[in-house]
Amino acid sequence: xxxxxxxxxxxxPLFESVEPSGGDRIFERRELVTxxxxxxxxxxxxxxxxxxxxxxxxxxxxxxAPPNSVMIxxxxxxxxxxxAKHVVQRSEREATRRGNALATGYANxxxxxxxxxxxxxxxxQITPADSSVTFPERGISENEYFNRLWTVLDEQYDxxxxxxxxxxxxxxxxxxMILSRAAESGSVSTPIGVIAISNKINYREQMSExxxxxxxHTEYVFDPYDATQLREILANRTxxxxxxxxxxxxxxxxxxxGAKEHGDARKAMRLLRYAGDYAKNNGAxxxxxxxxxxxxxxxxxxxxxxxxxxxxxxxxxxxxxxxxLTKQNEERQWFRTTQIIDAYERVCxxxxxxxxxxxxxxxxxxxxxxxxxxxxxxxxGGKGTGSYKEHRLMWDAETVSxxxxxx
Numbered sequence: 001x002x003x004x005x006x007x008x009x010x011x012x013p014l015f016e017s018v019e020p021s022g023g024d025r026i027f028e029r030r031e032l033v034t035x036x037x038x039x040x041x042x043x044x045x046x047x048x049x050x051x052x053x054x055x056x057x058x059x060x061x062x063x064x065a066p067p068n069s070v071m072i073x074x075x076x077x078x079x080x081x082x083x084a085k086h087v088v089q090r091s092e093r094e095a096t097r098r099g100n101a102l103a104t105g106y107a108n109x110x111x112x113x114x115x116x117x118x119x120x121x122x123x124x125q126i127t128p129a130d131s132s133v134t135f136p137e138r139g140i141s142e143n144e145y146f147n148r149l150w151t152v153l154d155e156q157y158d159x160x161x162x163x164x165x166x167x168x169x170x171x172x173x174x175x176x177m178i179l180s181r182a183a184e185s186g187s188v189s190t191p192i193g194v195i196a197i198s199n200k201i202n203y204r205e206q207m208s209e210x211x212x213x214x215x216x217h218t219e220y221v222f223d224p225y226d227a228t229q230l231r232e233i234l235a236n237r238t239x240x241x242x243x244x245x246x247x248x249x250x251x252x253x254x255x256x257x258g259a260k261e262h263g264d265a266r267k268a269m270r271l272l273r274y275a276g277d278y279a280k281n282n283g284a285x286x287x288x289x290x291x292x293x294x295x296x297x298x299x300x301x302x303x304x305x306x307x308x309x310x311x312x313x314x315x316x317x318x319x320x321x322x323x324x325l326t327k328q329n330e331e332r333q334w335f336r337t338t339q340i341i342d343a344y345e346r347v348c349x350x351x352x353x354x355x356x357x358x359x360x361x362x363x364x365x366x367x368x369x370x371x372x373x374x375x376x377x378x379x380x381g382g383k384g385t386g387s388y389k390e391h392r393l394m395w396d397a398e399t400v401s402x403x404x405x406x407x
Contacts, residue, residue, distance in 0.1 A: 025245070025280065025285070026280040027240060027280070028239060032239065033273040035269060039236070042236075043236040044083075045225075051087055055091070057070045057193070058088070058195065061160070061161050062159075063095075064100045064158035065191065069194040071197075072195065072198070074221060076303075077266035077267055078225065078263065079225070079265065080165075080197045084163045101158050102158065102160065103152075103156070103157040104161050105121070105123075105125040105160075106121075106165065107165065109165060110166040110169040110309060111309065114142075115170065115172070115174060115175045118164065119146065120136070120145060123135035131156070134148075146178060153188050153190040159191045162179065164176070164197065166197060166198065167198050167203070168198045168200050168370075176194060177214050179192050180192070180211075180216060196215075224263025224264070225259070226259065227259035229263075230265060231251060233255075233265055234255055235251055237269070240276075241287065245285065245287055246287050247286050247288050249289045250291075250292065253289045254268050254271045270303065274299045275291040275294075278294055278295050300402075301402040302403075304373070307371055308368075311364075311368075314356050314361075314364060315367060318365060318368065319368060321340055321342075321345075321347045323401055327397045335390060337389050338388075340361075340365065374392065374394060375394050376390065376392075377389070
């Protein structure tokens, strides 16, 4: 007889749709259409040249020689992170084959609270389990994180390549300068290469002069995918679904919708996954084109939430205030800073939180404009009016509200 461990051996009807493999009646391998999934080489579309270029820059690291550093620019969903992760993964395998130890780490700076948080993530990823060096989440200074990183690199590795994704989300670029000058300054003997990624083509203009001169990087700009490439990308993921569950028009329609948003493969992939979830949750036997339209708003809200995820909570309050103004004034798009501050303060009162200073709210508006969530313009009023700034949402106000309700 089985042991009486207090568990009911009868299947729970709540989960009867979940198959032993983890699939369901719609999905066979749902992970293939998740944003963070790193596909195999045969599933990567339209980025062969970029893969070769990035490999050429960091290639020396596989032999323990100093790699070059790289800055990759491009719109969201243009394959920047995908290519960087793919090349670094292959470089680590090749270094091992050659008998060299290559440290590789990835940090999404939009999720980090600053340089220390970024360094903690990198250090934790490259530190062997039996090492005496630790990277606690808090309690040590930024300088100590660097010192521990140097220790691990010199004790364990012949070279290192780090990916810093969405580097523009950090408050400063000191980490680029210090990593790129580490060997020259004598901090570490292990050569380090950095692949920095930004959605903002003008990020270089924000870099400090010290970092520009020391980073010594090569720059690449990734063009958006076209509709044909997006269709091929999605077609390479159809085995995420069970045979016969994906109707013929779904892939072309999802690709077309992604192409409308500057060739955003992330949006197209997210739409496909949401449509599959919608079909599953609503008892449909197949995923149909109309399901894409049903889930489009939810997918957009998730994309916006990803975009602002690294910002302070008050940035979302500012955004919600501007969305409220936009919905209340259908005939207008542009609003003065003072009007937005008033709307922001109303949101804060509703949420039960203290407001920030007006100057700080103006800084948050600048950050939102930099991320292309909002847009601003200067308005030079007539005599007696003076100059003032106006702002407008670059996203649908309903999408902003939906994002807030799902947060």
